[in-house]
Amino acid sequence: MRSKILLLIFLLLFVTIAMTRTSKATLPYFSLDPISPEIPEPGQTFQVNITINEVTNLWAWKVNFTWNPSVLNVTAVEEGPFLSSQASPTAFVVSPYDWTKGCIPEISCGSIKVPAKTASGSGVAAILNVTALAVGYSSMNMTDTIMIGPPPTMTPIAHEVINGEATVIPEFSASTILPLFLIITATATILVKMFTRKRQDHLKIP
Numbered sequence: 306m307r308s309k310i311l312l313l314i315f316l317l318l319f320v321t322i323a324m325t326r327t328s329k330a331t332l333p334y335f336s337l338d339p340i341s342p343e344i345p346e347p348g349q350t351f352q353v354n355i356t357i358n359e360v361t362n363l364w365a366w367k368v369n370f371t372w373n374p375s376v377l378n379v380t381a382v383e384e385g386p387f388l389s390s391q392a393s394p395t396a397f398v399v400s401p402y403d404w405t406k407g408c409i410p411e412i413s414c415g416s417i418k419v420p421a422k423t424a425s426g427s428g429v430a431a432i433l434n435v436t437a438l439a440v441g442y443s444s445m446n447m448t449d450t451i452m453i454g455p456p457p458t459m460t461p462i463a464h465e466v467i468n469g470e471a472t473v474i475p476e477f478s479a480s481t482i483l484p485l486f487l488i489i490t491a492t493a494t495i496l497v498k499m500f501t502r503k504r505q506d507h508l509k510i511p
Contacts, residue, residue, distance in 0.1 A: 333360035333462060335368060335447050337469035338429075344437040344473045350380070353445060353469070355412070355431040357387055357452070360462065362423040364392070364455040365415030366430060373443035374407035376473055378436045382412055387428030392416035397431075407443075413451075421455040437473040445469040 338354040355368060366388070372379060384397040393416070400411040412431055416422050445468060452462035 331359060332465050333363075333452065334358050334465040334467055335430075335450055336467040337445055337447075340467065340469040342471050344471060346475055347437050347439050347473055350434060350436045353433045353435055353471075354385065354429045355433065355447065356385075356428065357430045358427040360427070360452060360464070361425045362454050363388065363425065363452055363462065364421060364423050364459065365413065365451075365453045367411060367413035367449070367451040368447040369449040370409045370412055370433070371444075371446045371448065372407040372435075372471075373441070374404060376437070376439055376441040376443040377407070377445075377471060378404060378438055379409065379433055380436055381434040382409065383432045383434075384414060385429030385431050387430050388414050388416060388424045390428070391424035392418055392422035394418060415453075423455050435471070437471075440473050440475050443471050445471055
């Protein structure tokens with residue numbers, strides 16, 4: 306009986322701890338959408354959204370965005386609706402690109418409403434137009450990130466960052482698929498014949 310009571314107490318403690326951890330608030334975070342795009346061939350253009358998630362009373366934000374310049378090229382950056390839809394008017398800033406290094410040192414936005422207004426929740430902060438240059442892999446990283454609360458304190462908001470990656474995968478043309486199919490078929494035929502011959506030789510052994 307005593308062992309059952311101790312077991313029950315242990316289970317109650319375990320459930321309480323698990324519920325406490327589950328209910329603990331997560332930090333707001335930057336992320337990319339889509340986070341891992343696969344582009345079928347070089348020359349195609351696609352969009353990547355910088356999103357802000359689960360934030361409260363955001364007044365301004367900033368990121369540094371980097372990529373592999375041999376695989377991708379960011380051609381344009383536009384303001385997303387997240388901050389402007391709740392704290393308009395806003396000031397959206399994009400510093401000059403460094404295409405050779407694959408870097409935009411600053412993409413930032415802040416409310417210039419007086420008195421100060423803020424945004425809460427989740428949404429698209431910026432929209433990036435990206436062109437695939439060559440077959441390969443490119444990380445898409447946000448660094449030196451900042452989230453700031455409203456004046457007069459302008460307290461930094463603790464947050465996390467979830468970066469992404471893009472892969473440019475070539476499509477196989479018909480002229481490529483046919484020879485590849487013939488090679489696979491021929492290889493499979495040779496293997497089947499070899500297996501059949503070995504089996505027949507094995508059966509002939511007295």
